[in-house]
Amino acid sequence: xxxxxxxxxxxxxxxxxxxxxxxxxxxxxxxxxxxxxxxxxxxxxxxxxxxxxxxxxxxxxxxxxxxxxxxxxxxxxxxxxxxxxxxxxxxxxxxxxxxxxxxxxxxxxxxxxxxxxxxxxxxxxxxxxxxxxxxxxxxxxxxxxxxxxxxxxxxxxxxxxxxxx
Amino acid sequence: xxxxxxxxxxxxxxxxxxxxxxxxxxxxxxxxxxxxxxxxxxxxxxxxxxxxxxxxxxxxxxxxxxxxxxxxxxxxxxxxxxxxxxxxxxxxxxxxxxxxxxxxxxxxxxxxxxxxxxxxxxxxxxxxxxxxxxxxxxxxxxxxxxxxxxxxxxxxxxxxxxxxxxxxxxxxxxxxxxxxxxxxxxxxxxxxxxxxxxx
Numbered sequence: 001x002x003x004x005x006x007x008x009x010x011x012x013x014x015x016x017x018x019x020x021x022x023x024x025x026x027x028x029x030x031x032x033x034x035x036x037x038x039x040x041x042x043x044x045x046x047x048x049x050x051x052x053x054x055x056x057x058x059x060x061x062x063x064x065x066x067x068x069x070x071x072x073x074x075x076x077x078x079x080x081x082x083x084x085x086x087x088x089x090x091x092x093x094x095x096x097x098x099x100x101x102x103x104x105x106x107x108x109x110x111x112x113x114x115x116x117x118x119x120x121x122x123x124x125x126x127x128x129x130x131x132x133x134x135x136x137x138x139x140x141x142x143x144x145x146x147x148x149x150x151x152x153x154x155x156x157x158x159x160x161x162x163x164x165x
Numbered sequence: 166x167x168x169x170x171x172x173x174x175x176x177x178x179x180x181x182x183x184x185x186x187x188x189x190x191x192x193x194x195x196x197x198x199x200x201x202x203x204x205x206x207x208x209x210x211x212x213x214x215x216x217x218x219x220x221x222x223x224x225x226x227x228x229x230x231x232x233x234x235x236x237x238x239x240x241x242x243x244x245x246x247x248x249x250x251x252x253x254x255x256x257x258x259x260x261x262x263x264x265x266x267x268x269x270x271x272x273x274x275x276x277x278x279x280x281x282x283x284x285x286x287x288x289x290x291x292x293x294x295x296x297x298x299x300x301x302x303x304x305x306x307x308x309x310x311x312x313x314x315x316x317x318x319x320x321x322x323x324x325x326x327x328x329x330x331x332x333x334x335x336x337x338x339x340x341x342x343x344x345x346x347x348x349x350x351x352x353x354x355x356x357x358x359x360x361x362x363x364x
Contacts, residue, residue, distance in 0.1 A: 005191055008187075008190075008191055008194070009187040009188070009191055012187040012190050012191070013187050016183045016185075016187075016190075017181065017183055020181050020183045021181050024181055025176075033181075034184060034185070037183065037185070038185065038190065038193065041190050041194060042193070042194050042197055045191075045194035045195070046194075099175075099178070102175055103175060103178075103179045106172060106175055106176060106179075122176075125172070125173050125176040125177070126176075126177075152169045155169070155172060156168065156169050156172060159172055
């Protein structure tokens with residue numbers, strides 16, 4: 001097997017779960033997240049030769065995933081975010097539990113943030129270092145800290161609103 | 166009142182399952198890259214074959230009228246222009262780097278989409294007019310060698326085909342493009358305002 005193939009498989013095994021979680025947080029839907037994951041790694045494969053080790057490979061992959069998510073276009077076939085998040089709750093009655101309900105509410109709250117904020121907060125939730133998030137999203141670290149603080153407040157507020165209903 | 170720490174622990178406790186294995190992803194990536202490139206190359210090859218096929222008419226058939234040669238030349242020029250555009254598109258696909266800065270990436274993508282939209286709009290008319298003129302000039306001599314019923318059939322078919330292309334097909338293409346570009350503009354403006362608040 002070629003060296004590039006082995007490298008790609010290693011990269012996929014190491015990063016796919018976190019990238020999938022990022023896409024899931026962005027779309028709130030497993031199928032769409034799966035499509036975005038595959039699109040991201042397709043681009044990773046296409047551009048692997050261009051990676052020049054100027055940053056961590058995980059940072060580079062995150063940046064591709066963020067760009068892929070941001071350019072993700074909603075076609076007529078794709079449903080509105082709220083409907084999708086409702087489907088997560090409705091279509092899995094066997095998995096119903098208080099925790100699952102809280103998770104569904106969390107995804108619903110994330111889906112109500114602005115697109116860019118959604119991606120930033122999922123990286124924060126996955127405990128990516130701030131300097132890495134700044135590099136991925138192209139924002140200065142100072143501005144990012146302010147922005148993250150604002151998103152955290154907004155997300156907590158949205159989550160509490162839904163939890164009260 | 167739930168705090169952010171609770172939200173974070175909830176997020177981290179929700180384990181997600183990637184449904185595709187690295188082997189499957191590798192196989193798919195290879196297949197897709199090949200198919201994108203193949204499709205683009207096939208388009209170019211198809212256009213090049215049409216160019217050779219139409220061009221060979223001049224080499225193997227001795228036409229008597231200048232209108233036939235003029236018609237063939239116009240069609241050849243139209244095919245050549247479209248082939249060049251397809252080749253440029255192919256070059257863009259193969260050069261595309263998705264790892265640039267998000268702001269620059271979005272701006273360049275917006276510019277690319279807008280220029281392509283405007284190009285296709287203009288090209289549609291140029292291509293349609295060139296083909297209509299070319300085929301029209303070509304048929305002036307060619308139909309004279311055919312039976313009357315074939316002449317009528319060919320003229321009628323060409324006439325209906327051109328009406329169909331310049332009405333229904335054109336409308337559908339423009340509508341689809343307009344919707345696509347409107348969606349893109351709306352999305353990029355929304356994203357642009359988000360980026361402005363950060364920088």
